[in-house]
Amino acid sequence: MKVIAFERSQQGTGASRRLRNSGKTPGIVYGASSEPQLIELDHNALWHALKKEVFHSSILDLEVAGKSQPVLLRDVQYHPFRQIVLHVDFQRVDPNKKLHTKVPLHFMNQESNPAVKLSSAVISHVLNEIEIECLPGALPEFLEVDLAKIEAGQTMHAKDIVLPAGVALTAHVESENPVIASATIPAGAVADEAAGTPAAAGEGEATPAA
Known part of the structure; x- marks a missing residue:
C-alpha cells in the first residue's frame, strides 16, 4: 500500500496547529539506523487509509520527496472527540531484521x-x-x-x-x-x-x- 508524504521543517505546538488547520497531519519516520524524519500527510487521505485494516498490519510503501521506503505504522494519535488525526508515527523496516x-x-x-x-x-x-x-x-x-x-x-x-x-x-x-x-x-x-x-x-x- 503506497502512502505519499512530504518533508516537514517546522515543529512544535504552534506549527502543528497551523499544519492541521491547513488540512495536513504531522508525522515522523524513525528507525533502521537513520535519523528521524519529520513529515506531513494529507489529512483526509490519511483518515480514509486508517479505516483499512491492511494499513495497520502491512508493510507500507512510504514516499517522501520522491524516495520510497518500507515502513510500518506504529502509533496514531486522535483528537479525543473530533474526527481529527493529530499525529502519526512510522517505523522504517529493515528487510533482514525480524x-x-x-x-x-x-x-x-x-x-x-x-x-x-x-x-x-x-x-x-x-x-x-x-x-x-x-x-x-x-x-x-x-x-x-x-x-x-x-x-x-x-x-x-x-x-x-x-x-x-x-x-x-x-x-x-x-x-x-x-x-x-x-x-x-x-x-x-x-x-x-x-x-x-x-x-x-x-x-x-x-x-x-x-
Whole structure:
C-alpha cells in the first residue's frame, strides 16, 4: 500500500496547529539506523487509509520527496472527540531484521460450528489481534482462526493458531498462551434445558384411579 508524504521543517505546538488547520497531519519516520524524519500527510487521505485494516498490519510503501521506503505504522494519535488525526508515527523496516508487530485475527467457520447450530453455544472472540515475529517478507496481513470444531465449554489459545511459514508468536505470547476464543452455553439456554427435563420424564405416566 503506497502512502505519499512530504518533508516537514517546522515543529512544535504552534506549527502543528497551523499544519492541521491547513488540512495536513504531522508525522515522523524513525528507525533502521537513520535519523528521524519529520513529515506531513494529507489529512483526509490519511483518515480514509486508517479505516483499512491492511494499513495497520502491512508493510507500507512510504514516499517522501520522491524516495520510497518500507515502513510500518506504529502509533496514531486522535483528537479525543473530533474526527481529527493529530499525529502519526512510522517505523522504517529493515528487510533482514525480524519484526515484532501485531496482526489481526480473522475468525472462520463460526456459523457452521455444530455447538452453535445444535447447542445454542455462543463463541466469544477474546482477542482480535496477536503479536508475532517474522522477517518483513513473511509478514501476513492477518491470521485465520478456524472455529469449526470448538465445542461448548472449550477455549482456544494462541498456540492453537496455525502460523504461516517463517512466522512465530513472540516469546511472551508463547509463554502466556492467552485465550483467543471461547464457546459457552448462555444461562438462559441452560435454564430452559433444565426446566424441560422433568416435563419430558413425566410424559406418558398413567393417571391415578379415582
